Amino acid sequence: MVTSPASVDRILDGTRVAAASLAITAERARHFYERTGAQPCLAAVLVGDDPASLAYVRMKQRRCRRTGIASRLVHLPADSTTAEVVGEIKRLSSDPGVHGILVQHPVPPGVDERAAFEAIDPAKDVDGVTMGSFAAMAFGLPTHASCTPAGILRLLDAYGVELSGMHAVVLGRSPILGRPMGMLLLGRDATVTYCHSRTSELPDVVRTADLVVAAVGIAHFVRGAWIKPGAVVIDAGYNEGNVGDVHFDEVLPVAGLITPVPGGVGPATIAVLLEQTVAAAESLVRP
Ligand SMILES: NC(=O)c1ccc[n+]([C@@H]2O[C@H](COP(=O)([O-])OP(=O)(O)OC[C@H]3O[C@@H](n4cnc5c(N)ncnc54)[C@H](OP(=O)(O)O)[C@@H]3O)[C@@H](O)[C@H]2O)c1
Secondary structure, three states: OOOOHHHHOOEOOHHHHHHHHHHHHHHHHHHHHHHHOOOOEEEEEEEOOOHHHHHHHHHHHHHHHHHOOEEEEEEEOOOOOHHHHHHHHHHHHOOOOOOEEEEOOOOOOOOOHHHHHHOOOHHHOOOOOOHHHHHHHHOOOOOOOOHHHHHHHHHHHHOOOOOOOOEEEEEOOOOOOHHHHHHHHHHOOOEEEEEOOOOOOHHHHHOOOOEEEEOOOOOOOEOHHHOOOOOEEEEOOOEOOOEOOEOHHHHOOOOOEEOOOOOOHHHHHHHHHHHHHHHHHHHHOOO
């Protein structure tokens, strides 16, 4: 990453935004413990041995520990059937000691990820992956939001980005990231365009954006020449070697604001996940 002192002002610092939010969450977790004698608890379900997924789960568990949240890991073999995975998730859903459930995405191809997500008790869907959470979020109703898109909104709000009337171009339409991102932006009165693998003239579409959210999973996909000067560029990508979906060095001189990778969307996502875990514990265990 090449940064000059002037350009540092244009970098959205996800670690700083997350730290402020995690401090509040830690305080809420402490109150919950004082009231109930138990810590809020997040259970992660990991299927298979993908090293990146294991690293993400461990990172989330470390962050839980530092925030006063208990964590459990259910690690299932890569050749698990959908029924076995669903069975484990249902057990966690009915376990009163578990308040939040996270199914680490992606699951191996032999497992029906949608079936796994839908086995999560909606009250414990702290990653916002069930159809019910998506629908509520799309209608602007209270729910557990999809964590990465909600983390991105948290970052934009922290830097005072006024979304109303902006043309937002979301690159990617996955159920956990691109799709809910567009819905949240629509809910904030942005004009939203989705791009995906079949979009024609994609760079030309991106050139019309006031806000670009990159969520395609291809390293350095978004180039500097695609960006309208002054546009806000959010990089949700996290590819091998800690590399984002945006060509940071090319885009930094053109963008008005930009997130780094690492240190941008990732920490904000985890902050939302932990906040929603404590909120779930508070509503599941009432005084
Ligand atoms: N920071 C975080 O907390 C966090 C959380 C989750 C994911 N991520 C990262 O975000 C990225 C995306 O994750 P995901 O789970 O959404 O990925 P995904 O399920 O693989 O979806 C990728 C999306 O990108 C689109 N796409 C692929 N190639 C494209 C191309 N050449 N041109 C335009 N669009 C293209 C796909 O289009 P089609 O629909 O047409 O196939 C799809 O909609 C990954 O790098 C992932 O690691 C980060």
